[in-house]
Amino acid sequence: MSYLSNMIYGNGCKRKVEIPKSSRELEELCEFISTDYLTRDIYVDAMNKKRALKVGREFLDKYFTLHNLWQVDHDAIKRRIGKGTITISDLLAAEKECERYIHPFSLKVVYSNKYDIFQGELKARTYTKELGDITRAQPSFIKIDLCSKATIVTPPVYVHELTHSQLQSNLGSVRYYKNIELLPYFLELVCAHDMGEHDYILKILEKFLSNEIVKYRNEITNHENGTYRMTREQLVETGKYLSSTISALNLFIMYYNGSPSTKKYILQEIQKIFDGLQDLEEFTKRLYITDTIDNKVLQKHLVR
Numbered sequence: 650m651s652y653l654s655n656m657i658y659g660n661g662c663k664r665k666v667e668i669p670k671s672s673r674e675l676e677e678l679c680e681f682i683s684t685d686y687l688t689r690d691i692y693v694d695a696m697n698k699k700r701a702l703k704v705g706r707e708f709l710d711k712y713f714t715l716h717n718l719w720q721v722d723h724d725a726i727k728r729r730i731g732k733g734t735i736t737i738s739d740l741l742a743a744e745k746e747c748e749r750y751i752h753p754f755s756l757k758v759v760y761s762n763k764y765d766i767f768q769g770e771l772k773a774r775t776y777t778k779e780l781g782d783i784t785r786a787q788p789s790f791i792k793i794d795l796c797s798k799a800t801i802v803t804p805p806v807y808v809h810e811l812t813h814s815q816l817q818s819n820l821g822s823v824r825y826y827k828n829i830e831l832l833p834y835f836l837e838l839v840c841a842h843d844m845g846e847h848d849y850i851l852k853i854l855e856k857f858l859s860n861e862i863v864k865y866r867n868e869i870t871n872h873e874n875g876t877y878r879m880t881r882e883q884l885v886e887t888g889k890y891l892s893s894t895i896s897a898l899n900l901f902i903m904y905y906n907g908s909p910s911t912k913k914y915i916l917q918e919i920q921k922i923f924d925g926l927q928d929l930e931e932f933t934k935r936l937y938i939t940d941t942i943d944n945k946v947l948q949k950h951l952v953r
């Protein structure tokens with residue numbers, strides 16, 4: 650089962666999935682991005698790997714209290730249970746012996762040339778976990794993969810993956826699958842903004858995300874006109890990223906233009922989501938954050 654299906658069916662997200670469609674508003678936005686905005690080149694400077702992680706960690710420490718992550722030592726479990734069939738209760742007992750909780754910053758980071766500089770991936774394996782009287786599927790976190798070439802965008806990308814760890818370890822924190830990437834992208838942008846440099850790093854990420862919006866739109870229209878057929882799962886995945894990216898930009902524009910108290914409020918509300926005191930959708934509904942773009946507002950923000 651893919652990660653996405655697991656998120657939809659196994660981790661408490663809503664089951665109803667939507668196939669994304671192109672719309673007039675999206676066409677207009679992509680038209681603006683492609684012709685007026687993306688024509689400017691971007692340069693991304695290298696950064697020391699250790700320093701990149703440190704910057705990401707300091708950003709999260711400054712605003713949030715992160716929760717420890719559950720980790721089952723998979724190799725120890727394999728040794729413990731050996732070969733052959735075992736009962737569920739044997740497996741649960743073995744997990745108990747091989748489990749531990751680690752701080753998210755202790756999660757292994759692996760640099761790989763499989764990823765480009767804007768990409769990262771949080772790897773987890775699902776186990777059945779006993780929680781009081783019930784057992785349920787719970788991710789055991791393994792590692793974070795990052796691009797082997799560390800740059801000034803590595804801290805925000807690392808923050809993105811650590812944000813996923815906080816949401817995934819708190820099942821039900823995101824109710825709707827289309828919002829899975831919303832907070833990771835939002836905090837990625839806030840981290841870039843926080844890094845200063847006259848928003849140079851932020852603008853690089855905004856450019857990357859704008860490029861992604863055009864890429865997703867192209868995938869959808871190519872599917873619609875039959876040029877390139879995608880599977881249902883690929884379409885759902887594209888729709889998830891498109892929705893999350895636009896919602897994250899909407900939330901970020903509110904944050905960016907907000908007063909210090911608005912900024913503080915938004916970050917405090919995100920802490921409540923990490924703490925399991927509210928889910929993401931309660932928060933976005935209160936702020937009227939949706940995945941529909943006000944093209945004028947976004948254009949004004951991007952060309953500032």
Ligand SMILES: [Zn+2]
Pocket residue numbers: 809813830833
């Ligand atoms: Zn992500």
